[in-house]
Amino acid sequence: MTSPCLVWFRLDLRLRDNPALSAALARGGPVIPCFVDDGEEQGKWREGGASRWWLHHSLLALNSSLNEKGSMLVLRRGAAEEELIQLVRETGAGAVYWNRRYEPAIIARDSRVKERLRAEGLEAKSFNAALLNEPQAIRNKQGGPFQVFTPYWRHCSALPIEPPVTLPAGPFPAPDRWPSGAALEALRLLPEKSWADAFGDRWTPGEAGAAARLARFLKEPVGRYAEQRDEPAAGAVSELSPHLHFGETSPRLIWAAAQRLSKGTGVFPSSRGLQKFLTEVGWREFAYHLLYHFPNTTHEPLREEFRRFPWADDPDGRLFNVWKRGRTGYPIVDAGMRELWTTGWMHNRVRMVAASFLVKHLRLAWQQGAAWFWDTLVDADLASNTLGWQWTAGCGADAAPYFRVFAPVLQGEKFDPEGRYVRRWIPELARLPDVWLHKPWEAPPEVLAQAGVVLGKDYPQPIVDHAKARAEALRAHETLRSTGAPGR
Numbered sequence: 001m002t003s004p005c006l007v008w009f010r011l012d013l014r015l016r017d018n019p020a021l022s023a024a025l026a027r028g029g030p031v032i033p034c035f036v037d038d039g040e041e042q043g044k045w046r047e048g049g050a051s052r053w054w055l056h057h058s059l060l061a062l063n064s065s066l067n068e069k070g071s072m073l074v075l076r077r078g079a080a081e082e083e084l085i086q087l088v089r090e091t092g093a094g095a096v097y098w099n100r101r102y103e104p105a106i107i108a109r110d111s112r113v114k115e116r117l118r119a120e121g122l123e124a125k126s127f128n129a130a131l132l133n134e135p136q137a138i139r140n141k142q143g144g145p146f147q148v149f150t151p152y153w154r155h156c157s158a159l160p161i162e163p164p165v166t167l168p169a170g171p172f173p174a175p176d177r178w179p180s181g182a183a184l185e186a187l188r189l190l191p192e193k194s195w196a197d198a199f200g201d202r203w204t205p206g207e208a209g210a211a212a213r214l215a216r217f218l219k220e221p222v223g224r225y226a227e228q229r230d231e232p233a234a235g236a237v238s239e240l241s242p243h244l245h246f247g248e249t250s251p252r253l254i255w256a257a258a259q260r261l262s263k264g265t266g267v268f269p270s271s272r273g274l275q276k277f278l279t280e281v282g283w284r285e286f287a288y289h290l291l292y293h294f295p296n297t298t299h300e301p302l303r304e305e306f307r308r309f310p311w312a313d314d315p316d317g318r319l320f321n322v323w324k325r326g327r328t329g330y331p332i333v334d335a336g337m338r339e340l341w342t343t344g345w346m347h348n349r350v351r352m353v354a355a356s357f358l359v360k361h362l363r364l365a366w367q368q369g370a371a372w373f374w375d376t377l378v379d380a381d382l383a384s385n386t387l388g389w390q391w392t393a394g395c396g397a398d399a400a401p402y403f404r405v406f407a408p409v410l411q412g413e414k415f416d417p418e419g420r421y422v423r424r425w426i427p428e429l430a431r432l433p434d435v436w437l438h439k440p441w442e443a444p445p446e447v448l449a450q451a452g453v454v455l456g457k458d459y460p461q462p463i464v465d466h467a468k469a470r471a472e473a474l475r476a477h478e479t480l481r482s483t484g485a486p487g488r
């Protein structure tokens with residue numbers, strides 16, 4: 001009789017297009033799905049509060065899907081390596097299968113696990129579930145990693161795309177006796193305070209939630225995506241990022257769905273919106289490529305001269321707190337930071353503006369901002385967060401040049417012209433006319449009075465003057481050049 005196989009779930013919390021699971025089922029013996037909550041596995045990048053909220057609900061959903069297949073998810077707490085060995089002993093498993101991850105600490109740990117399992121005479125196999133192209137397989141003409149998106153994506157677009165892996169029909173073969181497992185509540189993933197209570201109004205973690213969101217996006221918003229993806233109130237983006245991070249859907253499933261949508265047109269991708277959307281999924285791939293090849297970029301700038309950047313002093317954390325709490329006095333920035341706190345997510349355009357405000361207007365180090373996003377985003381992802389922050393700070397691969405400083409008022413007026421986004425997240429400004437909404441400090445006193453706004457009381461005065469902050473940021477950047485940094 002074939003021995004049982006452990007399927008070690010990680011950031012692949014789904015049944016469809018799950019190569020480790022399908023391979024375990026194809027192997028023939030009993031399949032034992034497990035998840036190990038290992039607080040230490042990512043070093044300083046342990047999941048943040050919002051991610052843990054998501055993880056709780058996603059594990060619940062995965063367990064329900066497994067129950068429908070006559071199976072269940074065995075939960076364990078502790079060092080993954082030890083827990084897996086323990087599970088192997090308890091179940092007599094002859095194999096452990098999992099899908100690969102790409103964070104530096106996880107790669108090192110997984111290599112150790114694989115070696116140890118093999119040394120114990122077990123079959124240990126890993127698979128690709130998260131990416132169209134794994135970073136180790138992609139090289140530029142010189143044999144090195146890509147550092148610019150366009151050639152990277154051109155190269156990848158010429159490669160064949162694997163279809164999703166099929167899931168065999170019917171129940172999963174179960175072991176005679178299930179090993180012991182922890183109750184989900186014992187993992188204590190939910191925040192103790194009521195902070196995340198409203199997340200559930202916005203999100204449905206799990207594979208079914210991911211499939212529903214993809215279907216909804218492809219039904220209509222995708223048609224507007226190319227034109228409106230930068231408008232935070234337009235509802236033109238997919239909001240798939242947390243589902244992709246936790247592996248509740250996959251780029252292969254997205255690709256296959258896009259292909260079905262294109263069917264009949266004879267063109268793939270069939271529309272500008274679809275094309276642009278798939279290119280954004282490509283940015284996610286690029287983020288993993290960079291993380292894999294430049295693992296230090298989670299905490300160090302890719303462009304070395306930025307190590308000497310003269311960040312501002314903020315000894316008591318006042319500036320940082322003002323930014324975190326959405327009290328900078330710049331409505332588009334504050335709306336974004338409040339959306340983040342309330343829902344665990346922020347629209348991409350506003351992420352860029354809010355992040356830029358931190359690193360340029362306040363001149364606080366991008367690593368601080370990245371850490372806050374890490375804790376509060378439901379889609380916090382080491383690859384994409386690192387790329388997003390280094391891009392904004394001008395110190396990463398294919399980054400926005402540092403001297404391009406987003407003007408928050410202009411950004412607000414351009415991408416939220418009717419103020420729908422700002423009014424939603426900053427209700428105290430809701431009655432201001434559009435023309436003053438993104439710069440309330442310039443509104444005439446009678447207009448403020450009519451709108452019921454007392455600046456400095458209901459809503460803050462701007463924490464910095466834009467023109468002055470911009471000039472200081474550019475001066476600070478100049479010092480990199482004058483200290484003989486290698487220019488690009």
Ligand code: FAD
Nearest residue numbers: 237238239240241280281284348355379380381384385388
């Ligand atoms: P859509 O526009 O619908 O795009 C589809 C998918 O493509 C997304 O779900 C995402 O997986 C991927 N994608 C889109 N834009 C990007 C991008 N710029 N970089 C990488 N992947 C992208 N994204 C995260 O998933 N996790 C993060 O922790 C994260 N941190 C960020 C921090 C900063 C400072 C910035 C500027 C961006 C960050 N992003 C991050 C990228 C981007 O903001 C989100 O992926 C996007 O807003 C998610 O919304 P969506 O699913 O509606 O995206």
